[in-house]
Amino acid sequence: MKITLNRVNDNFHFELKNERGHLVNVDSRPEFGGNDMGASPMELVLMGVAGCSAIDMISILKKQRQEITSFKAEVEGERAQVGEAKPFKDIHVVFYLEGEIKEDKAAKAAQLSFEKYCSVSKTLEPTATIHYKVVLNRVELAKI
Template sequence: MKVTLKRVNENFHFELKNERGHIVNVDARPDFGGNDMGPSPMELVLMGVAGCSGIDMISILKKQRQEISSFKADVEGVREEVGDAKPFKDIFVVFYLEGNIKENKALTAAQLSFEKYCSVAKTVEPTATIHYKVVLNGVELAKI
C-alpha cells in the first residue's frame, strides 16, 4: 500500500493519491495558516475510523442476511497534548442503522469491528480509547 503527496500551494494544501489513482486533498485550517481546501490529517483519521468500521459492519450484517436500508455514523475525537503533539485520547462513534436488522446482530457487528477487524481502530488503539454506541431504527441499543 502506497500513497503519494504533492504540495498544491505555498501553504499546507496537499494532494494525496493512492496507487489506484484516487485523490484526496488535505489542508490546514486558516487559523493554522492553511486555506481550508480539504480535511486536516487528524480529520482523515476520524474518517478512516468511520469508513473502516462502516465497511466491517455492513459486511458482517450482509453475511448475516440483515436488511440495511440506511447506515450512518458520527465520529468525534477528543485530543490531549503530549509534548508538542495532540493525539486523540478518546474517539466516540455513534452508528445509526435502519432496516430489518436484529438488535443482537447490530451490536455484535459493531463489537467485532472494533475488537477484531477494523485496522484503523487497531492503529489508533495504543493512544486512543474508542467508545461506541448503536442506534437501530431510532432506539439506542448500547453505549460502550
Template sequence: MKVTLNRINDNFHFELKNERGHLVNVDSRPEFGGNDMGPSPMELILMGVAGCSAIDMISILKKQRQEITSFKAEVEGERIQVGEAKPFKNIYVVFYLEGDIKEDKAAKAAQLSFEKYCSVSKTLEPTATVHYKVVLNGKKLES
C-alpha cells in the same frame, strides 16, 4: 500499500494519491496558516475510523442477511496535549442504522468491528480508546 503527496499551493494544501489513482485533498484551517481546501490529517483519521468500521459492519450484517436501508456514523475525537503534539485520547463513534436488522446482530457487528476487524482503530489502540454506540431504528442499543 503506498500513497504519494504533492504540494498544491504555498501553504498547506496537498493532494494525496493512492496506488489506484484515488485522490484526497488535505489542508489546514486558516487559523493555522492553511486555506481550508480539504480535511486536516487528524480529521482523515476520524474518517478512517468511520469508513473502516462501516465496511466491517455492513459486511457482517450482509452475511447475516440483515436488510440495511440506511447506515450513518458520527465520529468525534478528543485530543490531549503531549509535548507539542495533540494526539487523540478518546474517539467516540455513534452508528445510526435503519432497516430490518435484529438488535443483537447490529450490536455484535459493531463489537466485532472494534474488537477484531477494524485495522484503523486497532492502529490507534495503543494511544486512543474508541467508544461506540449503536442506534437502530431510532433506539439506542445497550453495549
C-alpha cells in the same frame, strides 16, 4: 500500500493519491496558515475510523442477511496535549442503522469491528480509547 503527496499551493494544501489513483485533498485551517481546501490530517484519521468500521459492519450484517436501508456514523475525537503533539485520547462513534436488522446482530457487528476487524481502530488502540454506540431504527442498543 503506497500514498503519494503533492503540494498544491504555497501553504499547506496537498493532494494525496493512492496506488489506484483516488485523490484526497488535505489542508489546514486558516488560523493555522492553511486555506481550508481539504480535510486536516487528524480529520482524516476520524474518517478512517468511520469508514473502516462501516465497511466491517455492513459486511458482517450482509453475511447475516440483514436488510440495511440506511447506515450513518458520527465520529468525534478528543485530543490531549502530549509534548508538542495533540494525539487523540478518546474517540466516540455513533452508528445509526435502519432496516430489518436484529438488535443482537447490529450490536455484535459493531463489537466485532472494534475488537477484531477494524485495522484503523487497532492502529489507534495503544493511544486512544474508542467508545461506540449503536442506534437501530432510532433506538439506542449498545454503548461501550
